[in-house]
Amino acid sequence: MLRRFLLLFVALAGWAEWEHWRSSRRGMGSRPGTSGTGEAVVVLGYRNRGSRANFVNRWRVRAAVRSQAPGPSRLVLCGGAVGGPEPEAALMARYVRSHGYRGSLVLETESRSTWENVLHATPLIEDADRIKIVSDPLHAEKARLYLRKHRPDLAERLVPARDYRFGEWTAVKPVLAVLGKRSLRRLRR
Numbered sequence: 001m002l003r004r005f006l007l008l009f010v011a012l013a014g015w016a017e018w019e020h021w022r023s024s025r026r027g028m029g030s031r032p033g034t035s036g037t038g039e040a041v042v043v044l045g046y047r048n049r050g051s052r053a054n055f056v057n058r059w060r061v062r063a064a065v066r067s068q069a070p071g072p073s074r075l076v077l078c079g080g081a082v083g084g085p086e087p088e089a090a091l092m093a094r095y096v097r098s099h100g101y102r103g104s105l106v107l108e109t110e111s112r113s114t115w116e117n118v119l120h121a122t123p124l125i126e127d128a129d130r131i132k133i134v135s136d137p138l139h140a141e142k143a144r145l146y147l148r149k150h151r152p153d154l155a156e157r158l159v160p161a162r163d164y165r166f167g168e169w170t171a172v173k174p175v176l177a178v179l180g181k182r183s184l185r186r187l188r189r
């Protein structure tokens with residue numbers, strides 16, 4: 001019985017890793033630029049109830065920082081006050097600054113959904129040569145699809161972020177994969 005459980009767990013974890021890896025590479029553009037203002041790394045906020053960035057938002061900010069390439073780069077932190085009194089973007093900004101980040105930050109504090117994240121971030125990333133969207137890979141893929149629907153010209157500048165790492169979030173990746181695939185399926189209809 002234990003052996004079957006372990007085999008099932010390994011199969012499920014392997015499937016989830018595969019789905020996250022594939023999703024982290026789908027929906028990229030074909031023409032990243034080289035003559036604009038460098039890159040914009042868009043961080044999608046996650047519902048935050050308290051006055052400090054929650055675990056998910058802290059992880060997303062760390063993934064965004066590791067996604068930045070050398071050269072001109074700015075973080076675009078997205079998220080309004082969805083779950084608490086303070087915008088998620090402001091909480092993420094405070095977190096990244098308190099951990100020594102001194103690079104360029106732009107905050108988008110009005111959005112209340114992934115669609116609004118993309119819509120409100122668009123004016124903040126229009127001049128970027130390369131655009132990276134950071135979240136869990138399936139959620140980031142959803143945002144890339146939204147950007148392609150809203151602004152196909154900007155979607156052509158999408159490049160991969162470093163929000164996928166093998167073995168990171170292993171315990172919750174199966175759940176995120178199931179929820180993410182269901183959301184993407186509805187979006188593609």
